[in-house]
Amino acid sequence: MRFWIAVIPLVLFAALAGVFLMNIGKDTSVVPSALLDKPAPDFQLPPLPGRDRGLSRADISKGEVSVLNVFASWCIPCRAEHPLIKRLSREADVPVYGLNYKEKDPQDGVNWLDELGDPYTAVGMDLSGRTGIDFGVYGVPETFIIDGSGQIRYKHVGPVTNEILEEVLLPKIAELKG
Amino acid sequence: MIRRNCSLFAAFVILLGLHAAPAFAVNPDEMLADPKLEERARDISQELRCLVCQNQSIDDSDADLARDLRILVRERLVAGDSNEEVIDYIVERYGDYVLLNPPLKPETYILWISPAVLAFLALIAVIAFYRRKQREDGAGPKSLSAQEQKRLDEILGTSQDRS
Numbered sequence: 001m002r003f004w005i006a007v008i009p010l011v012l013f014a015a016l017a018g019v020f021l022m023n024i025g026k027d028t029s030v031v032p033s034a035l036l037d038k039p040a041p042d043f044q045l046p047p048l049p050g051r052d053r054g055l056s057r058a059d060i061s062k063g064e065v066s067v068l069n070v071f072a073s074w075c076i077p078c079r080a081e082h083p084l085i086k087r088l089s090r091e092a093d094v095p096v097y098g099l100n101y102k103e104k105d106p107q108d109g110v111n112w113l114d115e116l117g118d119p120y121t122a123v124g125m126d127l128s129g130r131t132g133i134d135f136g137v138y139g140v141p142e143t144f145i146i147d148g149s150g151q152i153r154y155k156h157v158g159p160v161t162n163e164i165l166e167e168v169l170l171p172k173i174a175e176l177k178g
Numbered sequence: 179m180i181r182r183n184c185s186l187f188a189a190f191v192i193l194l195g196l197h198a199a200p201a202f203a204v205n206p207d208e209m210l211a212d213p214k215l216e217e218r219a220r221d222i223s224q225e226l227r228c229l230v231c232q233n234q235s236i237d238d239s240d241a242d243l244a245r246d247l248r249i250l251v252r253e254r255l256v257a258g259d260s261n262e263e264v265i266d267y268i269v270e271r272y273g274d275y276v277l278l279n280p281p282l283k284p285e286t287y288i289l290w291i292s293p294a295v296l297a298f299l300a301l302i303a304v305i306a307f308y309r310r311k312q313r314e315d316g317a318g319p320k321s322l323s324a325q326e327q328k329r330l331d332e333i334l335g336t337s338q339d340r341s
Binding site for chain 1: 230242250269272274275
């Protein structure tokens with residue numbers, strides 16, 4: 001009995017310490033997507049002003065792997081990750097679609113792309129943010145990898161960095177392309 | 179006069195504080211005309227986590243997304259959804275994490291059951307402690323040995339025949 005009284009707290013402490021140790025360095029503000037491995041929601045978004053092509057669910061379920069990047073001109077980290085989205089679209093060899101999230105003025109998104117360059121195959125304009133909500137977006141920028149059947153296979157929240165691009169996104173895309 | 183101003187100011191500050199307590203992020207233009215629906219919307223909003231500022235409900239939060247979700251909740255209610263349907267709608271998109279009260283399901287059994295288990299273990303420990311204590315008390319102090327009794331008698335100066 002005395003032996004157990006001495007040992008049990010030690011064991012509990014070790015277990016708890018183990019749990020905490022595993023969580024060190026984990027970003028607790030990142031919420032796992034509820035849509036992972038589920039079909040992307042249905043949506044139909046109009047094009048940016050002066051463009052012909054909008055974006056709809058049909059685009060991301062055409063039988064090829066694609067990337068959907070949620071961005072906004074008012075979002076500073078989006079500006080930071082933009083060169084990497086360009087790189088992604090050059091190197092991944094898959095269509096990269098843009099979801100222009102909640103601009104105050106429809107023209108803002110166009111101006112932003114004119115200034116920084118447009119890496120997107122097509123861009124849909126989500127002024128109300130409703131499609132964003134359907135995708136479970138809570139902090140732009142967000143980047144989704146979608147397989148050929150239109151299932152969401154990976155979601156990155158926050159700006160894409162060199163490290164994320166090279167070690168996570170590109171390998172994941174390559175893996176899905178098979 | 180200055181004193182009076184001060185106390186007036188203090189009263190004003192206190193009033194402000196009292197006023198701030200029930201203030202929420204919900205803007206008047208978001209509210210529904212039907213008070214019953216609005217009340218249900220408020221109840222639902224208080225259960226949903228704002229994912230931008232994660233320890234606030236969407237009812238409390240000033241974040242843009244929280245506002246969008248509040249409006250969405252109201253739209254679903256107007257469309258005739260029940261409270262559960264509205265909550266399910268949001269959970270489908272954002273996962274269980276949006277619920278400020280985690281649901282009872284296999285993944286969360288440990289969370290819900292461990293307090294009861296711990297309380298039970300504590301109860302057992304307390305009972306064991308008192309049992310042991312009682313046993314020791316029941317035994318009582320041992321009576322004096324013959325030698326000790328003799329020494330005590332000597333000290334007190336009493337003989338065997340004390341009354």
